[in-house]
Amino acid sequence: MQIKDFMVDQSLKELTEHRTVVLPIACYETTINRNVNGYIPLHWHDEFQFVLVVKGETIFQINEENITVREGEGLFINSGCLHMAKDKNDSGCVYICLNVFPNFVLSQDLFTTYVNPYIQATNIPYLLLVPKELWANNILDSILKINQLIKQIPPYYEIDISLHLTLIWKNLIINGIELESEQTELIKSQRMKQMLNWIHLNYAEKILLDDIARAGQLSRSECCRYFKRILKTTPLNYVTDFRIQKSLILLQQPESNVTDVAYQVGFNSTSYFIDKFRKSMNMTPLAYKKHKNSSSLVK
Numbered sequence: 616m617q618i619k620d621f622m623v624d625q626s627l628k629e630l631t632e633h634r635t636v637v638l639p640i641a642c643y644e645t646t647i648n649r650n651v652n653g654y655i656p657l658h659w660h661d662e663f664q665f666v667l668v669v670k671g672e673t674i675f676q677i678n679e680e681n682i683t684v685r686e687g688e689g690l691f692i693n694s695g696c697l698h699m700a701k702d703k704n705d706s707g708c709v710y711i712c713l714n715v716f717p718n719f720v721l722s723q724d725l726f727t728t729y730v731n732p733y734i735q736a737t738n739i740p741y742l743l744l745v746p747k748e749l750w751a752n753n754i755l756d757s758i759l760k761i762n763q764l765i766k767q768i769p770p771y772y773e774i775d776i777s778l779h780l781t782l783i784w785k786n787l788i789i790n791g792i793e794l795e796s797e798q799t800e801l802i803k804s805q806r807m808k809q810m811l812n813w814i815h816l817n818y819a820e821k822i823l824l825d826d827i828a829r830a831g832q833l834s835r836s837e838c839c840r841y842f843k844r845i846l847k848t849t850p851l852n853y854v855t856d857f858r859i860q861k862s863l864i865l866l867q868q869p870e871s872n873v874t875d876v877a878y879q880v881g882f883n884s885t886s887y888f889i890d891k892f893r894k895s896m897n898m899t900p901l902a903y904k905k906h907k908n909s910s911s912l913v914k
Contacts, residue, residue, distance in 0.1 A: 638773055640714060643711075645710055651863055662716050664692040666690040670686060670706070670708060733794065738796075810833075813826070824838065859891060865880070
């Protein structure tokens, strides 16, 4: 089942519980443009994420990089990495998403030697899985089979899933990438999350660039460089975009009105909110509200 509006905490950590009834994993198919935002917003989680694109193509942003993933290809996204996804060229992109807790990939006896070094590695925020590479193709095949097992629930499917997870991890290891861990990269990631955490706690209030920089223990100029490098935007533009994201849910409530929503999410002018919303969503807040209300009536 697709998660259309997953919850994140103030640091963008996803709060969705990624597990089946008996296993600490989640596997579901995601149609990107069905998300409430029209894309998968920036977030992170402790689980490893494996992706297999089954239709169309998508652009994933992982930390500072943009990666195009085409039909039949996939991704490994490492634990704790910021990531988001957008449909490319309105392709109707659908992908299988497999999230798994690191301590479930292998037994605890093997975790320290074969799993934890990957969590600590700063040079592997992601791996592109291309079918022509045998190790990658084996991983993609196992993702598909795990998805089928969860849908069909045959006898002993939990054991079969565990076997496929072991195969996935073995194939990921045998690609031969040397692991590196740089303290500066770990600090950079932590400071970025601190700034995002502060914004998400205070978005409804007046926010200045100095406030954001202070949250990350950075100068104003260095703060701007972090946002430009990692999020491809300025700190204050990010604040505006985040406020608009928060307004989408409020506008879908029948009793809401545009002016109240504007002030609830931190805009001090209704006209400014309408202008920014139109530029972001290609429609006014009122048009969006009417569209969502009419769509819910049809359902």
